[in-house]
Amino acid sequence: MVYSERERLSREELEERQVERLRETVRRAREAVPFYAERLEEHGVSAAEIDSLDYLQTLPTTTKEDFRAEYPDGLFAVDWADVSRIHASSGTSGKPKIVSYTDDDLDVWAEVMARSLVAAGVSADDVVQNAYGYGLFTGGLGLHIGLEEIGAAVVPTGGGGTARQIEMLQDLESDVLCCTPSYCLYLAEQAEERGIDPRELPLERVVIGAEPFTDPMREEIEAALDVTAVDIYGLSEIIGPGVSIECEHAQDGLHIWEDHFLPEVVDPQTGKQLPPGEEGELVLTTLTKEALPVLRYRTGDVTALTYETCDCGRTCVRMDNVTGRTDDLLIVRGVNVYPSRIEEEIVAVDAVAPHYRIDLRRENNLDRIELTVEHHPSFDGDRDALHQRLHRRVEDALNVSLDALSVEPPGSIERTEVGKVKRVYDHR
């Protein structure tokens, strides 16, 4: 089932629409945002010349540093009188990125979220518990407007309060839970601690996002809660959740609603566009945003695109599940290490629980990488043998020696009840 026929446009119809909207977006950015007026001038871009998507490569990019430099409202293309909503994305350091919406932007958001939820198999018959944080974070209210749009019964529990979450799941017989992947695991664990088998909870599916995760981690979640886990993607700078989602039918890449968000994948170092199928950094241009048009935003998320029509019949481009970010890359004694590779190895070992922590230190001018994991609650085998096996496995996958590996009892690693999980601690 599709929410809108616009999910099945032919490539020609779609591109025609995209070119028209790109021209309009550039014109608008140039007229209303001094930051873009200056950049477009430097790049010698005139909106009237845009007659194909090839033109995209000549446009300037926008970065998270630009958002910070223009804080709070330097990138807005409308007056405050026309702003209907503000959200902000939490920075790990410094000021947050402030984003704004007009009434029409909120309508677009509701539409793309409705498309996403229908693709995920959520319907008006479902009771949906939304455990994404409400407030300035786009997760909670973003899911919320989409759920209202499709007429589902929304239970706006927001983040945290896990005892209450479990109680509501049971009492209201919620079919769907929306939250981060790490929270799914936390909730399953907390249910178990209360003597409730998490697989017996009424949930049929979970809509998970806001954190990168690997396929083995998804399988772990599906097994822990006995659900289908559907991956949703988005970011505040572009609109919030609802930029793309997997279809339940194929679960084979995330459909990008490209009549609203125009994607490219570029080489993170050179910024050059890469062909379909090649992995690189996702870059997105908004095509319909009024309050905050964004040209070629460097998302930092690593993915690849495929333009083949999906088994579900949707024609829009698909992106791979995001397992990492360009700034995730850890350089340890000159060797590139991606945390997602470590996650894949850990989660694939049954005796080990899907929780881990990576610590990086520098001692006597040498990098040290230390990994902490937990053994599974049901594990009662030989801890030393498990330690050896895991050590070898992770080292083989990483091409760098592990300076310390510790296998701790269940519950030793700090859990994240609210917000995004933190697994890497770089003390260097």
Ligand SMILES: [Zn+2]
């Ligand atoms: Zn599909």
